[in-house]
Amino acid sequence: MAANRYRLQIHGVSSDLHATNNAYKYIGNWTPVNRDEGFTLKAPFLKATSTNALKLFSAGMDLRGPGVLVRLSPTSAVAVGTRIRRSLQGNAISASLLTQAVTGFSTPGRWRNSSFNLNSNAFAEWDLTYGRVIIQQNQHLLKAGVTLKRMMGQGAAYLQGREVAYELTQEAYRKGGDSTLVLEHLQGSYAVANAEAQRDFDLAKAIQWLTGRGTSGQGWGADLGVVYEFDPVADPPSTSETGNQVGASYKWRVAVSLNDVGSVNYNRRAIAYDNFELNDQAVSKEDITGVYLTNFDSKLNSALPLASLNSRNHLSTGLPTAFNCDLDYAFNRHLYLNAGLSQGIKGRYSRGMRQFSYASLTPRFESKWLGVAFPFSFVNNYQQLNCGIALRIGSATIGTNNMAALFSKQDPRGFNVYSELTLLRLEGKRVAH
Template identity: 30%
Template sequence: MNMNMGGYANSHYAGIYGVPSNPAMAAGTHFKWDINVAGVNAALGNTYARFPKSLIFHPPDSLEGLKRNRDYFLDTLSTGKQFGWGNMDVMMPSFMYSLDETKSIAFVWRVRAQGNGGGMNTDVANFFANNFPNSQYNNQRFDMEVASGSFHMWNEYDLTYAQIIKDDGMHLLKGGVTLKILNGIAAGYAQVEDASFTMNSATSADIYSGTLKVGYNDGINNWKKPNTSNYKPFTGNWGLGMDIGVVYEWRAEMDGLQGYDDTDWNPEGDDYKMRLGVSITDFGGISYKKVASNTDLSLIASNINPYEIKMRKGEGWQSYYRRLQQYFTPIASDEKFRMNLPTALNVMFDYNIDARFFVNGAAVMSLNSGRYDPSKTYMVSHFTITPRYDGRHFGVYIPIDVNNHTQFDMGAGFRLGPLVIGSNTVLSNLFQKNKNRLDGFVALRLVPMRFGKTLLGCPAAQF
């Protein structure tokens, strides 16, 4: 997921948190300035395995000790493909500044990490996940068109310029662009393509076709624990990226809807009846040098022992990969790879009911989640409807979300002065015994705040 934070980023109080999903949101707001102290948005999910609530609060030291149908439950009867994802987006100290009522600039520093995996048919997932090697699958042929995994962690230094392009009183159009200086920390990918195989017995299998494509940099190769110790503010892996967006606002006559008095900065900013936004985010990528031992592999092999290609207890994945190279035929590949950002199309609709109550619709559509390139991260496409209450110093958000894996979620978020906290999944997770996704967000901002006089007849200004 991107940093939409439960519908909050599309609200007229989002300020700097509206910029990552649409840079045009920076222009023509009520905020003369806006400083982010810190913000974190994180999500984890999959379609194949569910875990009981107890595991969330008491995670195991390792996955090896988990027992099926006690510590996890698999969706073995599905007829579709299986996927997994995770991301963390940390907004470091950042600022937005309004040059005047029509033009704004922003500098946003983000530390981002994202992982994606999947594309595997459920029957193949069952083959490997259900007590592999399992004799019940003997003499069955399995076909795996594609299965992939990727991970990317990077710094992002974003410079945004936004301005109002047209304003005739009723119709307002603003545009914005963000230029990104990218600094990569760790990146890697693995993808199996066009594999077909049969397990003849517990000690013999034939692989008729298939290719394994692999690449990772030193940051992955030398990954340490705890995970936070791998963070570096500046490395030698540089890249460029860009966001671009437009926002249209319709400003009908709205008696008493203005939430600010005329002593505030830009009192007419954000006084819209309807808002529509479109943006494309995360163009670009970073080039990395592969670790010297990286090589693609032809997986064709006869009479191979399934136990030999199974990861051993306590074996690190780097050691596992080097051992696999002994059993298969190396294929020459490039010494470098380019890790693409999770490019997405964002569409947002916001309707102002009475200046305190709003309803927002937002769609995030991945533009690079196909097979064509294994070295990428990508968004989980999803659509969210968020009813919200937005007062000057207090807001409530109820995001209702469905993603492209037909998973339904409901969450809650709260804004109290400079603090925003919530989750897109907290309400739906309350009613689910076993879970396969969770998320959360928290942000602390410094913005101009006045608790003094308000205009009579402006109910939004009373809170």
Template identity: 45%
Template sequence: MLKSVLVFSLSMAAGNATAQQLFNSTRSNYSGLTGLSWNPAHVADNRYVVQLHLLAVDAHATNTAYRYTGAWSPQKSDEDLDLSKEFLTRRESDKAKLISAGLNVRGPGLMVRVGPKRGLAFGTRVRSAMQGNGVSENLLRNAVDGFKERGRSTDNTFNLNMNLFAEWNLTYGQVVLDNSEHFLKAGLTVKRLIGFGSAYLQSSKADYEVVTRTTATGDSTFRLNRLEAAFGYSNPRAFDDVTVENAVDLLTASGAPGAGWGADIGVVYENRPNLGQYRYIDKKGVERLDNSRNKYRYRLSASITDLGGLRYDKDAAAYNDIRATNTSVSEADLEGIDFDNFDTRLNRILRTQTHKRENRFRAGLPTALNLDVDYCLRRHLYANLSVSQGLRGRYAVGMRTFSFVALTPRFESNWLELAAPISLINGYQTFAYGVMLRMGGVTIGSNDLAPVFDSSKPYGFNGYAQLALSLANKGYKAKKHGPARLQKPGL
């Protein structure tokens, strides 16, 4: 199972759209509806009058255990993605490992400016992720090696989760303070969640031993000296074939086994020391602010996203107090575990028939604390420092955000934007660099470009694309006659 998770996550780098969002440049003033997932307060005093969001796709695969050294790369997609042991270079570290592969699809959505102080948005989204965290170094190494290393291993831990769900969300934001130099706005997103599949396998204590192949059994034996674990699932076959096309179809699907509610909440502060340069007098002689321009020297943003979770109570099974001692598992039992059989195979391996079964469980959302500082270097040029800290517990059931910090210089305007994030991802463990380009309503980019270069040995890959139709706020135009402006905008 652990080896299957690792291979699955690394294979997502091949560009198969079967992969949760890490992050993209949602801190831009022109990120529109996509940026609301970072902080819902951005819906107020937005640079757009209206935005019709058509489709966005964000796929990733990453891990902190192995680098890939094979022939495949994004520019050599015709090469086979060979994940044999000889093409995986292990990272020497005793720190627990994490694995993540996910697909985040944003469907149709609409964002509108409701006057100068309010904004409203409606959006849809589908997220799928296969993740592991707190995986012991020794356990993962043995799993990739096929448990060929004989001997005993104690104090092993792991938490594996698979989740697939859709959401319909509504966002409202409003300016709450505007006294010239100091500006504050707040926002709230409410989400209705539809769960299509979830599974988890976790252990806080795993003491195992690989016994030498015997004539009696015909293969080697994996002996569980002690295991304290939890295992649950609902509709595991939902993960068989997750693509962009069927992810969009899930937005209108019925009969889902899970449902729930979620929320995001956030505030944004802007320091505006030179507000006068953005004022003008319109043709009717009314003093107004130029809503087409950003007005801050620096901007501070704070939010908590993805509060809540889903409750699975249809076709669900949960064994949350598995305790096993001196249990033997054959090598044949461990081989060939996949999406079609992992529920029945793990039920047999864990002897779940001897444990209490519950018919429901809860899978949490990837709750995170998001903070960022955005500084205007000069008009169109900005530097952003952002931190996202995952708030899910080590053995929590459900999807999670792996913490990161990123420094992103960018050039932004209404029709053109270029950004180059430099970041530490995967719980601040992995260095990554990327690029983002937006031209009008088309956005493409990646936060982890290492696989593009032949000399790199990547831990994974990330890529995203977005298509939207947007109408930006208009700037004022000069008048030939009439009242003069209070102050000409600066450069």
């Protein structure tokens, strides 16, 4: 944003919806363009992958609301923005345990050395960003920026099992009553803050979240980044047509950043049971099937002897910290090739939202009124290849990183769609290299 061509930019709204996993392919007939078939994620419409590696999944929403950027000088700018994020994620899930959950715990047997880490998070934020040119010398331009985030936590929950051994019985006979599952050993943690936040969501609730009403937690976060641009042309570059401080004004650009450093602390409507151990705990089938975001807290209260465990009335969850590196190369004024890497740096059993690592390669065409990009990305910790498309007309953008899932039936493992709209851009003179 430093050395931006715009002296004023007003952002309208952008959204990013996604669902992904590395465990199952959807084999039903429903697609976003063929919705007459009806959509369900029941076992008959899911095909398991053949590997026994640990599984992961993520489904969520990233909504950026109104924001404004103001150029303070030819070499510096400041921006204020708003954002709402919600997610349901799982990682470090044993393949056999996930299979049992999908099929309704219907296969008798005994399993050892299982694990899982489930997290649900919902929060809003206000962001303040400052960027400026650090070095400007001949063909070289170095810029840096920092974003400070005020986090307003709406709700969070996590359920973890580091060491899990369980038996599925063929009939209700063991350890009491209607027991179907016996937790022979569970070393885990469970916490929830404001379970209601995980349920219904609409525009009224979004406004409520951004104004800080009804929050059950607060926190701080930050982004840090630097950008280097190289322009072999010694003369002042031509004005960019892309809306960035780049366009034909550089031959190549490298950006490095550390994003979402911070946490949210919940001390209202919160309870946490950390590092507990259970042995020979009987669980009925009713308590382990039909679990959704609308009832997970009551299900767990019924399934586990929480009243007998030590608890505290506060909890903390981390932001999805990730290291990002981006290389952009300009062949000419309109054709570019971008290579990106995002490495999540959260631990296997970290509590909170996480960024699954990915790498991407994106050729694109840019002009003043039209932009087209074709991202190829290895997602879900570099395990799956997705192909997408993005289209920009004027200040409106729409795209997907998983085109096959939206427009064809190819047994997808998820979907993704995003959009962005900028309301106003006022140009001004821009810094020259």
